[in-house]
Amino acid sequence: MSSGGSGRVGSAEVGASVGAGASADGDASRDADALAEAGGLPDAGGRFDRRLIAPMMLGSILNPINSSMLAVALIPIGAAFGAGPADTAWLVTGLYLATAVGQPVMGRLVDRYGPRPLYLIGTALVGVAGLLGALAPSLGVLIASRVLLGFGTSAAYPASMSLIRSEADRTGMASPTGVLSALSIANQVIAVIGPTLGGLLIGLGGWHLIFTVNVPLSLACVVLGFVWLPRARASAGEGRLDVAGILLFAAMLVSFMFFLMKPSWSTVVLVGVAVAFGVAFTWRELRAADPFIDLRVLGGNGPLLATYGRQICTFVVSYSFLYGFTQWLEEGRSLSAPTAGLVLLPMSLAAVTITAITGRSAAVRGKLVAGSIILLVACGALQIAGAGSALWVLVGLGVLAGFPQGLNGLANQNALYHQADPARMGSSAGLLRTCTYLGALTAAAANASFFSDGATTSGLHELSWFLLGVGVLLFVLTVLDRSLTRIK
Structure with a gap:
């Protein structure tokens, strides 16, 4: 991957940088043929291998569903163990912490x-974590199961x-927008029905x-993955794993x-x-022969850094609405x-919707x-919300x-x-998910700050001004990124 981010944006340019993709020189086709003969992939060329879709979709929803x-389970869990909200909150934050760290680590692996x-390892850990949680004798063990669950669910999305990426290279597909869109929709749908499913199970x-x-x-994930996932090995380096990094x-x-x-001032240290x-x-990373995150390359990829920034901004607003607006509806509007x-x-x-x-359109900037x-209109419109x-x-x-x-979640993924860098697609995707959880925790901090005296209407209006500032930053990161026009 070159040091200039703009040189990687077009899919043909991406293919050229790794000797694979949709170029006409035939190298990608010969590489895929060799993998197919080794049993790593289906026959070279042709359509996207649809057998991969089921394990990809099922694995990627494990995190949002949990x-x-x-x-809807925090109250009954607290009652079962005699714990208050401050203690049961660790069931949420434990998963977020483990996932935010685990996503790029699993992606690098x-x-x-x-x-x-x-x-296979990650989805198997999910089963172990589920069994440990179901049999947990104490809240501490239950929290430990959520941490293990966070690490286990971190593998499927970067995988x-x-x-x-490898299927697109094999088939010569410039931009697999349909598959990327389906992946995004699956995660959104499961997030919608998750609370309802949880309530039904409880x-x-x-x-x-x-x-x-x-x-x-x-x-189900282990069986589908074992039967249908290709055995081909992808390596971004043959040196030692950067454990210190x-x-x-x-x-x-x-x-x-x-x-x-x-x-708070007490935790600012x-x-x-x-x-x-x-x-x-x-x-460490600037001196490592095979770094966990190649900062020299990442630092030269301005468009990718901008995408990470947009992801954080997007989910600061998204989670602020999801949790802050919900709290206000119950307390401020008395629903x-x-x-x-x-x-x-x-x-x-x-x-x-x-x-x-x-989802079928590959264009990102629009x-x-x-x-x-x-988003700016929505944040500003919160000013009109009131008790009546x-x-x-x-x-x-x-x-x-x-x-x-x-719109923003799908566009950032695309x-x-x-x-x-195609050779580091897993770790790059993991970092994108880490940015999601940084946005979520920033939103939680903002909600706690503006609702310190309860989810009042005045607090909601103050939160609205903060979100407008985040929205302006998102807009600036979008309009100044000219490389987005080359993604077609």
Whole structure:
């Protein structure tokens, strides 16, 4: 991968940089033929191997389904173990911390050893974590199972992105927008139905079932992955694994995320700790022969860095709406929890619908420009919300917030596909997911700050101004990135 980010944006240019892709020189075809003869891939050329879609989709939803199901289980779990909200919150943050660290680590391992072994190991861990959670004798063990679950669910998404990249190279597909769109829709749909599914399972057999359900899901992933995933090994280097780099990266990220979870003057020292680990990580990676994250290459890839920035901004706003607006609906607008859920349902449906409509288009810039503009309108419209607002107005606010979720999330995923070094697609995709969780934790910190005295209408309006600032940053990161025009 060259040091200039713009040279990697067009799919043909990406192919040229690794000797594979849709170029007419025939090298990619010969490479794929060799892999096919070795049993690594189906016959070279032709259509995308649709047998890969089922394990990719099922594996990628393991994280969002476990994130969303827990939302309705915190109260019964707290009652079962005699724990308060501050203690049960670790069931949420434990998963986020493990996933934010685990995604790029698993992604780097995918780049090195290929998607198949990491997919199988990760999805098998999900089953172990589910069984441990279902049998947990204490809240501490239950939290440990969520951490293990976070690491296990971190493998499937970078493995799927790596598989999509290799299949596109094999078939000469310039931009597999249909598959990328399906992956995005699957994650959005499962996030919508997750709380409903969790409530159903709890009604059938108690909170234990939201952990037990991971066992059959894990088994299905392992069987499908073992039968259908290609055995070909993809390696981004033959040197030793950069364990020191991984540990320093994890320490840096965990320190910063602990601060984001409870930002205050008493915890600001964690920012200094994170910076110290960051300096050490940078020093290490710039000198490592085979670094965990090649900062020299990543630093020269401005478009990819901009995509990571847009992902953080997108999910700061998305999660602020999901949790902050929901809290206000229940406290500030005095709606019941079921009614608040129904008010927000159109928001999720809007995100899924716009993804389905625009998913076949490979163009990215138009989605991001439209998404950022609608996002600004949605954030500003929160100023009109009040204790006497009609339900149709509140539903309309949710729909407005849903459209940019679908547009920006899909566009950032498609942009990364074109901008990342194909040899490091797994770790690049993992970092994109890490940015998602950084956005989520930033949103949690913002909600805690603006709702310090409860989810009041004045607090919602103050949150609106903060989100408008984030939206402006998202818009600037979009319009200044001229490389997006070359993604067709």
